[in-house]
Amino acid sequence: MTMNNLRKTFQEIARYPSAIVGAVVILALVGVAIYTMITIPYQKAIELWRGGEDVWFMNPKNVPPAWFNLFTAKKQPVSFVINDQQGQMTRTVKTHSDGSQSITITYTFNYAYDYFPQDILLYFKATFKAKQPFASLVWITPDGRKINVTNFGVPNQFTYRVSQDSVLQGKLHGIDPQIALFADPKSPDPANPVPLKGTYQMVVSGVTWEANSDLSAEFVLHGQVAGLAGTDNYRRDLMVALLWGTPVALAFGLLAAGGTTLLTMVFSAIGAWYGGWVDGLIQRITEVNMVLPFLPILIMIGTLFSHSIWVILGATVALSIFTAQIKAYRAIFMQVKESTFVEAAKAYGASNWRIISLYLIPRMIPTLIPSLVLSVPSFVFLEASLAVLGLGDPTLPTWGKIIDDAFNQSALYNGWYYWILEPAVLLMITGLAFALLGFALDRIFNPRLREA
């Protein structure tokens, strides 16, 4: 193709709005993929995704993204953390003559939401030699009520969860503490209390008994919404997996589509050119391959051999080379083989490989490009399909695996729609973008199908 031809092709593509939409979306996805790989390197992504409670303790479980509040009149509480880096926290230390200290930590926050939070947690850290420091917690509501929450000796590390405190629940007339602490005492319907809006305070009064003994704590409120993508049942921010799913999906789709299309073409060109037993062998392999059921074989390879995405990719390409497509390409090559310019090449003594690579294969490019682009979505969805069957790569977070996780937790039944919809919408956008571009390219390169 000369420069002029290329420019003409681009001008034609520009005439199809669907092609432009498709191309723009694909470029955007590539941009997201590159951004992801730079900002969250592979190792970090794996660590985050497999990190568990230690990494994700600030997040509530199974909550939709924070931007859900933009579309509702009544606001769900957003999760937040108060510690010495963020939020309004004061810490005063008074040292007594006997070496003991009184430490008072006050967390102040404004609660202006229409629903109750999922939980309140305090992460305590204490240093001591023999005697545990002692802490007592007091809750101050906007209308000035003081509620003695609890008191206990603090070990080296301790997590206090308001929702798990049955003594406190008893004190609060059996109502769940995370509700009772926020409930407006003047709620119109006491059975369905509403939260009291305003400034709340949690005061931790601690006493340490030894010199060099210390007590600190972090305050975390688990709301009903969190982050840009929400969280799953392990409190993980789905954004990590959504972002990392992009390069994985694109790489799998493009590599599988490219590998399959190119290898199919090369094999059919070789078969058509050499003929004889080479052609016969390729035809027989194709027939055997068509007897093998594609998806069950892939599932067997995934179950029995390896879950690694690269093994699955290799198997997918290997199984997709010798299909009906190779017969279609062969038919075209048989025609090209008889054309005069191939005769001319033979006459000047071109080698077999020269004819295949310089005369036969370039003639296929117009057929090739649309079918390559069109086959990308099916491979992207194939990766997701295998993940939905539980055969996803165990290390990588992918879109398909989010859907699989969601299914395993009965997300649709439990109403956690965001969990399935986010990866599903991304998959669909990716598939449709390639489909739109592919269909347009098909009409440009194969004018016989062109619409009026």
Added chain:
Amino acid sequence: MAVAVQPEPGAEKKKSSSTIARVGRYSLTRLVILFITLVIGVYLTILIANMGGYVDVIMKAEIRANTTMSFMSSRAVQQMDPATRSKLLEAMITQEDNRLGLNTPFAIRSFRYLGNALTLNLGSAQQMTSDSGSKQVRLIILERLPATLLLMGTSELFLFFSTLFLALALSRHYASFWDKLVIALSPTSTVPPWFYGIFLILIFAALLHLMPFGGLVDAPAPTNPVDFVLNVLKHMTLPALSLILASFFLTIYSWRTFFLIYSSEDYVEMAKAKGLTSRNIERRYILRPTLPNIVTQFALMLIGVWQGAIITETVFLWPGLGRTLFRAIGFYDTPVIVGTVVIYAYLLAITVFLLDFVYALVDPRVKIGE
């Protein structure tokens, strides 16, 4: 499939040979080749399903663990002396290995599997049982077949005929609004059926509570036969709809393009010039020459029904063959895997063989074995 006349190496053109001899010779070569293909295909499946023999190692370890556990939990055993106990345990493990044939080398066993598979002697499953409690692979498959045939058969038949007729109608109204709409919607078919399934479950089951989330019938199933049928139909609606949605527009689009190519042939123009009714033109000049392709697609569609839809059945918890195959793979249950694959391979080979004859029947230009 498009190439109807396939010259085979042995079939030289002899003008003197009678049609019967020609057809006979062609059929024989064709059958032999198809059979060899089938044998290789099935043997490869057996090798993959056994991981080239590695599944034996997994199964032996599993047998050892399970036998030891059930053995040790028995009270009588705890009173034996250690030597007798371990001897008895080893004997039980060997017996279990022998029952599953694990003590014969895999290379020999693989050919025995092949022979059994080819003679459709499907044997008994290693782990799975049918709902009636049988371990016979034949019964396991037969038990699941109706569910798959019901779901896949209904949706595929509907898909086949509706798209064919709509495409024919569209090819008459080239570049009309509906034509453009179908073209615009054809990229929707890049999305697989289970994916539509998710959205359909979300809308009709989770949000609107109109349809069940999955399964074949309610539990407990209605006792009244009429209610039972209605209940099954209700459960079938969403999976069938997702199977149909996933290929509806693209199928119409490709049939319509196909018919358009045939309606621009000179003889169609000629027929139009003669003033034949469009109904007649369609029947005699468009459908007739495209019949081989339509028959091929129909036959391949029927074979496809056999395999079931693994993922769609899994998403909708539909107790069909696809889900059984998926579960069998999870259990390393080779007999069940090979059983489903060999039946599929036979159906495919027979269909491919018969299609050549069907071409000759519906298209007078095609002669078998020429």
